[in-house]
Amino acid sequence: MEANHGAPFVITTDSTADLPEEFCRENGIGVLFIPYTLDGVSYDQNSVNLPITEFYAKVRAGSMPQTAQITPVQATAAFEEYLKAGKDVLHLSFSSALSGCYASCCLAAEELKERYPERKIIVIDTLCASLGEGLMVYYARQRQKSGMGIEEVAQYVEDTKGHLCHYFTVDDLMHLYRGGRVSRTAAMAGSVLNIKPVLHVDDEGRLIPLYKVQGRKRSLKELVNNMVKLSGNWDNSVVFISHGDCQQDAEYVRQMVMEKFPATKTFIVNHIGVAVGTHSGPGTVALFFLGDAR
Template sequence: MEMSYYREHSVHLLGMTYTLNGMEYDSASEKNLPIEEFYRQLREGGESKTAQVSLDKATSAFEKLVEEGYDVFHLAFSSALSGTYQSCTVAANDVMERHPEAKIIVVDSLAASMGQGLMLNYAVTLKEQGKSLEELTAIIEAEKLRFCHNFTVDDLHFLHRGGRVSKMTAIMGTALGIKPTLHVDDEGRLINVGKVRGRKQSLNWLVDKMGERIGSHKNEVVYVSHGDCEDDAKYVADLVKKHFGIKNVVIGYIGPVIGTHSGPGTVALFFVGDTRDI
């Protein structure tokens, strides 16, 4: 999501850090490495590593907001993919011990990338409708497993490096033009659910699975994210508009934290459906 969104809606972003070719960056900083440059360096063999939000960073952020008089609702990155949720939970409890009047609620989104962004947008809408902190939390907790994530990647090397596929699978899959298909499950894990042959078939799969899981749910907006392959993202967006009549499809880059593990050429589709199950 664009930094302008956070400013417009008074959302405080607690960013994870990543190290690319020995240089550390903060994904929440406007002085962050341009995303096109990040993917260029990955394509040229750059090594990137990510780090969770530290306890000290989370504590400092929460304490500042509390001292400014705010209650805090924090929507954390999936606990199955990072220790950030745990860090933020400990930080929240520490701050509330020192500030008994404070309210800090940390929710495990069980989501990632623009799937978490779609959930955040829903939470922002609820807040702007006047929902209390407790009401907002209850609704998000009840609905969060309806936020569906479908992914496909173009280069198996990055999934192998992250331990998602074996070296032999990566070599053979690349040689045969095999494209893995993945989703985020009910425990917030990124799961390999199948494979198809050919890029276009993998992009079609994203939309086909949306058709199976959207049910009767009406989506006002759907998100498509990509790892520096905007034309492929537009292809998926056009299919969504054609098949489901959804006019508002937001396209954006996969950020460097997720992009480190998924690599260039990844395309993901996020929507609200009846279930995440595939």
């Protein structure tokens, strides 16, 4: 039973949060879809979406997807649906350092506040990506279910987002090169020498290469090693893992987390969606948890 502190409110996020559809449906999470184009076909919130395994198969075969960003018009339409129904809106947005989605949602919110002065619309830059954004949504929803009002949940998100750690490794540096994240020389050298980078999302929400290791297994172990270093006394009974169509590697990371953190009982393991996967590519594995610092 959910307590009711003030007006009812809905939590919304972007499709970059990579949450399973079932989770969003069961928890009433609204999702703003980030449009993309692949092989000359455009996909938006009104399209039948391409199955994610098919998306990765096309990318492996050489297709080059292109993503757009959520527009103010799209955000306005999504938020207004809830406002008309008498609900306030708390939108947890994709990192502003990686996309203009947050700016679009802020523009939409400002316009709607004038038209619906009796309603609250709060847009938060989570500085998160993929299931890091998804884990922030999960924690916000748990607080909402416990009876917190919209402003309390918003404050919780602001207080917690700097502790939501994102650690990634990629199998092929060329995708990060195309996205401007690493140099062509580094990408080519990595491919030849079997060098795998470990990256994280920093305090400003940017995707930053940290260091490199040799070999895939070692890079996967490093994700969990970083969790060991950073987790401190934080409650990590819930951990999320996302992957670029490499379920076995994600499962390998999950097993290592369970060995190091026996108290971890809840996992969401899911594909990295198109919006993030376009830039990270197949073979990416990412681990998300709470820690003393990012």
